[in-house]
Amino acid sequence: MTNSILEGILENDHRILSRFISQIEFNNAVSEDLLIEMHQYTHKAIRIGITGPPGAGKSTLVDQLIQVLREDNKSVGVVAVDPTSPFSGGALLGDRVRMNRFIWDENVFIRSMGSHGDLGGLAKKTQDVGDVLAASGKDIVIYETVGVGQGEHDVAKAVDITVVVLVPESGDEIQLMKAGLIEIADFFVINKSDRDGAGRLATMLRSILHSFSKEDSVCPPVMNTVAAKGEGIYEFKKELMSHLDVMKEKGIYEEKLLQRHRDRVHTLVQERLLNEFWTSERMKHLEAQTESLDSIKSSPYEITHSLLDVNNGG
Ligand SMILES: Nc1nc2c(ncn2[C@@H]2O[C@H](COP(=O)(O)OP(=O)(O)OP(=O)(O)O)[C@@H](O)[C@H]2O)c(=O)[nH]1
Numbered sequence: 001m002t003n004s005i006l007e008g009i010l011e012n013d014h015r016i017l018s019r020f021i022s023q024i025e026f027n028n029a030v031s032e033d034l035l036i037e038m039h040q041y042t043h044k045a046i047r048i049g050i051t052g053p054p055g056a057g058k059s060t061l062v063d064q065l066i067q068v069l070r071e072d073n074k075s076v077g078v079v080a081v082d083p084t085s086p087f088s089g090g091a092l093l094g095d096r097v098r099m100n101r102f103i104w105d106e107n108v109f110i111r112s113m114g115s116h117g118d119l120g121g122l123a124k125k126t127q128d129v130g131d132v133l134a135a136s137g138k139d140i141v142i143y144e145t146v147g148v149g150q151g152e153h154d155v156a157k158a159v160d161i162t163v164v165v166l167v168p169e170s171g172d173e174i175q176l177m178k179a180g181l182i183e184i185a186d187f188f189v190i191n192k193s194d195r196d197g198a199g200r201l202a203t204m205l206r207s208i209l210h211s212f213s214k215e216d217s218v219c220p221p222v223m224n225t226v227a228a229k230g231e232g233i234y235e236f237k238k239e240l241m242s243h244l245d246v247m248k249e250k251g252i253y254e255e256k257l258l259q260r261h262r263d264r265v266h267t268l269v270q271e272r273l274l275n276e277f278w279t280s281e282r283m284k285h286l287e288a289q290t291e292s293l294d295s296i297k298s299s300p301y302e303i304t305h306s307l308l309d310v311n312n313g314g
């Protein structure tokens with residue numbers, strides 16, 4: 001099949017990439033045939049998630065990371081995922097992305113993406129967009145997302161390795177646990193290490209991680225950086241790549257990959273079945289069953305039973 005959109009993606013035509021990614025982002029009908037055909041080209045990229053509290057310096061760090069990756073002659077795709085914003089690409093996110101200096105480099109593609117209020121679909125969109133960037137030939141795909149809730153978990157499902165960026169002030173042990181960041185982190189960066197407490201946080205974090213680590217897993221490394229001054233970035237990149245190798249050796253990488261594959265099928269089946277279920281017939285039925293306040297007397301279970309009994313199209 002020769003499809004001009006797929007050709008454009010494979011040829012790294014940034015205009016076509018951009019347009020196709022928007023289609024995914026806005027939930028427009030995307031040709032499944034194209035996604036199926038594209039799949040064979042999506043396996044090479046390394047996918048890295050960068051998450052952490054607002055203002056931790058994630059974008060500054062990504063900007064610096066792009067530079068050292070470019071020095072290695074690696075091409076990079078970046079998606080700034082903003083689960084809290086229904087907007088994307090606007091001035092606000094543009095400011096937050098901070099990577100404008102790569103705008104003329106055809107080996108760097110930077111894009112922001114909002115959730116459009118549809119949080120459930122974020123994991124799927126994130127994965128599809130990552131596939132598009134991988135197919136365009138990017139060696140490394142980086143997702144930046146603010147760790148404030150569900151979004152970073154969706155992103156964690158789409159990546160090979162999740163980097164959690166903290167700052168010296170994130171010291172509160174309990175808070176770390178609460179944030180659930182430890183569960184998703186494969187790697188920690190303490191940025192803004194030009195501030196007091198960076199060493200202390202690193203020591204504390206290492207000891208927490210040590211006590212948490214299981215026999216068949218690997219302990220997440222903890223690195224210190226000063227992204228604003230470009231300090232520790234080269235070391236960060238080096239450690240990140242060698243940690244990926246360790247994850248591969250231990251079979252953790254492969255396990256993640258397969259789990260991700262399985263999850264995606266799961267999600268697609270779920271979506272498909274739901275779409276098939278909610279025929280106009282059933283929507284009408286639900287409307288009719290919940291028309292007046294009186295209807296709250298019927299148990300939701302009862303209404304569900306009656307819905308499941310409504311004949312499809314009948
Ligand atoms: N002191 C210090 N400031 C830094 C460092 N890295 C980044 N900053 C500053 O921290 C601020 C926030 O940086 P960003 O890179 O936008 O942070 P972010 O995590 O991407 O922010 P959001 O995307 O809004 O969550 C900026 O003013 C940066 O200049 C650092 O290592 N040390």
Ligand SMILES: [Mg+2]
Nearest residue numbers: 058059096097
């Ligand atoms: Mg940012």
